[in-house]
Amino acid sequence: MAGWAESDAGAAELEDRRLLARVARGDEDSLRVFYDRFAERVLRYAYTLLHRRHLAEDVVQETMVAVWNGAGRFGGRSKVSTWVFGIARHRALDLLRREIRGERVPDVPLTLPDPAPAVERREHVLSALSSLPEDQREVVFLTFYEGLSYKEIAAALAIPEGTVKSRMFHAKRKLAEALT
Amino acid sequence: MMRCEDVRELIPWYVEGSLDAEEARAVAGHVAACEACVREVAAALRMRTEVRNALDGLPRLSEKTWVRIRERTGGRSIARIDVGSFLLGFRLGASVVRGGVPMRGDLQVLGQNIKLFERRRGGSR
Numbered sequence: 001m002a003g004w005a006e007s008d009a010g011a012a013e014l015e016d017r018r019l020l021a022r023v024a025r026g027d028e029d030s031l032r033v034f035y036d037r038f039a040e041r042v043l044r045y046a047y048t049l050l051h052r053r054h055l056a057e058d059v060v061q062e063t064m065v066a067v068w069n070g071a072g073r074f075g076g077r078s079k080v081s082t083w084v085f086g087i088a089r090h091r092a093l094d095l096l097r098r099e100i101r102g103e104r105v106p107d108v109p110l111t112l113p114d115p116a117p118a119v120e121r122r123e124h125v126l127s128a129l130s131s132l133p134e135d136q137r138e139v140v141f142l143t144f145y146e147g148l149s150y151k152e153i154a155a156a157l158a159i160p161e162g163t164v165k166s167r168m169f170h171a172k173r174k175l176a177e178a179l180t
Numbered sequence: 181m182m183r184c185e186d187v188r189e190l191i192p193w194y195v196e197g198s199l200d201a202e203e204a205r206a207v208a209g210h211v212a213a214c215e216a217c218v219r220e221v222a223a224a225l226r227m228r229t230e231v232r233n234a235l236d237g238l239p240r241l242s243e244k245t246w247v248r249i250r251e252r253t254g255g256r257s258i259a260r261i262d263v264g265s266f267l268l269g270f271r272l273g274a275s276v277v278r279g280g281v282p283m284r285g286d287l288q289v290l291g292q293n294i295k296l297f298e299r300r301r302g303g304s305r
Contacts, residue, residue: 035246044235060241061249068253125234144228145235149198165189172192175227
């Protein structure tokens with residue numbers, strides 16, 4: 001099983017790199033395919049960091065424009081997804097700083113409430129996630145949603161591996177308390 | 181044999197399957213013989229599922245996001261037709277944008293803009 005999973009992951013990474021190379025040559029159709037592969041994931045990453053839907057959508061825009069302009073600078077030293085999330089992270093924190101300084105007016109409200117129990121539970125989990133410090137929820141997202149190893153997370157965030165483990169340890173404890 | 185505290189640090193990545201083979205074997209070996217760590221694995225699996233479900237449940241992006249990106253990445257207009265004039269009281273315009281919203285047509289009659297058609301790429305969003 002692990003062998004298949006690794007092989008699938010390898011094929012996906014290869015395809016990401018091919019796409020990015022075509023984007024670097026100005027292929028607009030490839031940008032659309034790249035967007036389809038990454039935009040929703042970037043949205044969820046940005047939402048995990050910012051907990052503001054309108055800002056998260058802006059992060060998607062900013063990230064994809066940066067990919068278009070900077071695809072040729074991808075050095076291949078990390079996975080494409082790690083590179084994209086690195087860009088998204090910078091854009092997210094930059095937008096957050098601008099919002100805090102009042103340079104940006106929120107434009108779109110959050111989703112309408114839905115009374116269905118499954119939705120209520122999801123809202124509860126999102127709320128528990130948002131109660132974590134930003135650095136902890138980021139590690140939770142990259143681990144459980146993106147499937148990154150702790151070594152990849154440490155490299156992506158430029159922090160020691162021990163710090164990744166420690167952030168996850170504290171996040172896990174707080175989430176368990178909030179979700180019981 | 182690894183200690184419980186070392187194993188528990190790795191359990192989130194163990195359940196995710198992102199540990200390297202040697203670490204995964206060591207964790208599996210410990211968990212097989214430690215009831216307390218089995219419970220930790222079960223809790224981490226539940227947490228993983230909850231987090232994924234919650235994030236998957238967020239509303240998807242609208243096509244508007246893509247259109248805005250194309251506007252900023254130079255979505256080139258590859259055809260544009262304008263017929264009529266202000267003096268005649270109507271104007272018909274149609275454009276095709278490569279890589280963005282493929283086609284859009286508008287009819288302007290006496291200052292009123294009427295959208296005739298807008299065909300979106302793939303129609304999936």
